[in-house]
Amino acid sequence: MASSAAARDISTRQQLFDLLQSQMQVTYEGLKEEKRLDFESSLIKTYLFEVDCPDEARSDEGVPLRQFVQRLFSPLERKGTLVFAAQKEEEGFFELNLKHRSQAAILYLDTVTDSRFWLGFSISNATTLDWWIENLSRAQVAFDTVWLWPTFLETVQGRGVPRGFGLDYDYRKLENDPETTTYLKMQLWGGRETDHLYQLLKNDERFRDKVVLSKIRLKEFSQPYDEQLFALQDLKYQGKFTTRGTDFSTHLATVSFVRESYARQITNIENNYSLHWEEVEGGNVRLEGSAIHFIPHGFEIPVQSFCEHVLNGTNPFRLIGFTHMISSFSAYSQVVDLHTGGKLSLEVHPDLITLYLPEGVCGNSVARFYTNLQHFLSTQISVETDNGDQLF
């Protein structure tokens, strides 16, 4: 974090927000005057994390929350890296200091406003922060980022005026022929008309299966409308915001919207579609929940290649599958999610992937699977449950 900010003693979220409000304005004025800024040097970064926090960390007994936070945010197997978590005056609000070789970063952590979806705020160097979060996401089973699928990002962008977009599609993981390369990556920043270009690409026959929104930029004004009060925000599909502008509270409102909408979807998956046997009257049992179907439109799933390259434990899916071919064209796989250790099973057919989510497995796994399918297979996939509900 910038030294001026680090020097201040932040004890509560209110103090942090006051600091970030002034930092936001300074950065924006600087940007306007200089037209440039060291790479994200002092822009405000806000992260949305999904954390499996054990109940005992919240109670007076067992491991205190500070210790849990300290352990959770310590990169694994990294000699020369130190993390210190300090509980601030406001309960559940932490300052995390990272020292990694010659680099340092400060992340303020809000575990108060949602027990599962935590927020991190920082104005430290983006490269260091991103390395940190990436490491945690790979190594800590209680920690994951959120996974925002393209239509979700579109909805968020709809809150303000479009200012550009980033696309990220990469089919190369599944390609067997090294001579063909099917990927599409671009970033385009500008005014409102960028949305028109996005729509053109999205609806173009040659591009539509590859136009995968990975980042959005929007200018959102305060409510009621005041042209002087706004937040110019970038949001990446793994839940990282970068913000400048004049009104930090507008940014916080967007963050709150994203968190609530995402949490609602994840809870919906877990409560309504995870499969579990329930004891009912008379000692009998009933299977509650539903299978979740991923339906490709206009293309076939390359079953063998999919099982070989997607279910092998590597990034970004990080699913390890124990797979049997059930016919020449179809496979059944019992899968372990290396992010969380959760189990699920998949049936993979050329025209359908069916996912069975057992009780207790995190709904975030389903969001991650769907979002990554879009980025690495095709956008032309719909998701439906047994009873016909459309997910996502």
Next chain:
Amino acid sequence: MTNSFSHLLPNLFIGLCKGNRALRPHSTEFRDALRYGIFRLEASFRLTAGARSNPDLVMTSNSLGNTLVLEWSESGLTDHKKGQLERYAAIRASDLSSVLAVPVAATHSHDIVLILKQSAVQQFKDYLEEKGWAFPILVFDSHNPGCTLQKLQHDFSTAATNTFFDEKLAFERIPMGYLPFSLEEIANSTLVTPVVSQLTSMIVRDESTVRLRQFCSGYVPAWDLIAPTKQQEIARNTKELLNDLSRHETGRSFIRREQNDPPTWLLHQNAEFRKKLKSYRGFLNRFIARKRGEEDQLQLFPD
């Protein structure tokens, strides 16, 4: 995964009751119009007349007021089967409602339904005729991954159920994930994949100790609701598999036998497992293939 009736048919009927996409349009009709739901898999209950009945599946529909008591058989008509049929013939509505606790609303009528392989049909048909029992017979033909279900003779009690099964039902595939294995086929070969998957999950979650019963309850759906004899059978097979893994040179590097009573194993840190993920995955896939007797799969995971 096996293709036995006891694995395919529960998954097929659960899929029909759930309205599974792969079974449409039949599943939509079964769920929304007939409104059948799974009541009990492998029920075991005393009849008022005294004997014990063990149908493979009981499904009920309050809206039709009907209960389907299903028995499937891949083999021919044995004396044991004849005894079972005798007991099914003795089932009364009061047995279903008072003993098995089927909702009274679903016991206005009931059908004993036999699901058979084509090769076994004639024997059963002749025997039913001899006894004067009008149990509907469905012929199940599985041709991996699809199957057909066709009514051969005798009507169901309700017109709607009858109309549904009058048509030969053809399914391109059966969804197999509702029940990962059959409780009728507890063996190393059927349990090895879920056991390996559970073990991997525990290693990734950094759990350090495997206790047998706890381990089983982690991978067997509705463990607490399974009969103790079945639990013992599952636990015995699971123990064999974990012991085999812990005896193997590679397996020993992530699981070690700790003590016999109660059976306990120690797991190693997941960091090592993550580092050597590729080789461990290959080892575990070879272990699965050997236990399942799928030597042809071994070439996919060379040593």
